[in-house]
Amino acid sequence: MAFKKNMDSSDKENALLCSEAVFRSVFDSNFKLLRNFLVFKFKSIDRAEDTAQNAFVVLWENCGKLQPEQAASFLFTTAIRLSLNLIRHDKIVINFGLQLKPKEAHGETPEFLLEESELQRQLEKAIQDLPEKQRTVFLMNRLENQSYPEIASLLDLSVKAVEKRMHLALVSLRKVIKNV
């Protein structure tokens, strides 16, 4: 990650994270992933961004105690801790925010496009209905291109647990295709 490269030159120095420039680079390299993880978790963009911002505030408050390379797992741990209270408040889906990528394959027949959008709709619904643990892991891998070991270290899981969740998520989603 970007900040890691920056760090190599001045590795031992403490409280580096407390400098605005380093903090910003940590933000740039971690915010999107953290926020998207929380989107998958909460199924709400507003709440995900709010919680992710709060996690960065906690990171800033602890900047003197942490090395920049510890930031990512600290942020995830903090965000999960912060979200424990939130989740109990309500479990209503507000805005999941999954969308199709803008790049469109032209030259498809309208019928195909219609079928495909129907499939996407059903798939999104099925993803929303997945258990939270499967959904977060599955989308971190599929949508955020995080490898299983990367997910395992961010979420403090074993790689085997990540693999099981991936497998089970795909088994669940398979049932959607059956009906199309």
Next chain:
Amino acid sequence: MYNEIKMEELPNDTFLADWLAGKINDDQLKQLVSDTDFEAFQTLRNSLKKMQVSEPDMDKNYAAVKAKRIAANDKKPSGFLPFYGYAAAAILVLFIGLYQTFVFSNSIKTGYGNLESIALPDDSRVTLNAKSSVDFPNFFQCNRTVRLNGEAYFEVEKGSTFTVETPQGNVKVLGTKFNVISRPGFFEVACYEGKVKVMANDQSVILTVGNSIRFYDSQSEKWDNSADRKPLWLDGESAFRNVPLQFVIAQFETQYDREVVFPSAYGQIKFSGSFTNKDENIALQSICIPMKLKYRKTSTGKIVISE
């Protein structure tokens, strides 16, 4: 045909995860699942490739983090005052709570010859005999304790321990009916239902239905009152069993607001019987005739009892 059972029979299997990660290739997956399944998984994988989450606005979010940082920072220096402020407020609330719980801010009094029946906040009933008072705290449910001076009959609802404090001793119950008399030098508890625990003179006695106990002159006396279903005074009759005459006359005084003079030698003589609380002359006769005493009223309204 898609074989659901096969995959769920092997919960430890993660071959789909392996396939997604490229650890096994399409051909290897085809060995493990049916052709329909394989096609379905491929469709899934392709559909997912076309999905994404909307992009966050990085600058806006960074600005939000900065604003929250500043807000959190601002709290800290001035944070000490609010902290002490909160602490002070919390202590104040605590003291008010304790005060309301433990200070006996409600008081009910009866005058000469009056009875009063009140319902406590927990629906327990207290009937006060003449010239008696009862005090209880505001948060009665948290602390079921009443202070009694005089005589009262209690019908206690079930619940936490219900305590009657008197200068002579305490009575603790859970839910029952009982009568307490607390007059200077005289303490009597009669139990009409359930069980009560009486603590007085450094001793603790448990009374069951039909038991009564009294303490006076540093002695105690226990007897059976199972014939009575509730104190007679509730029906306007003061009843005594083996009670020194001085306490009987004191009771007469509280009912009729009269000063009674009697030969002190008679003070300790035991009286058994009752008098009405409704007619003074009949009451005086009820006391004096069995004791072979005479009474007269003076011009100042005193009553003088003599041989």
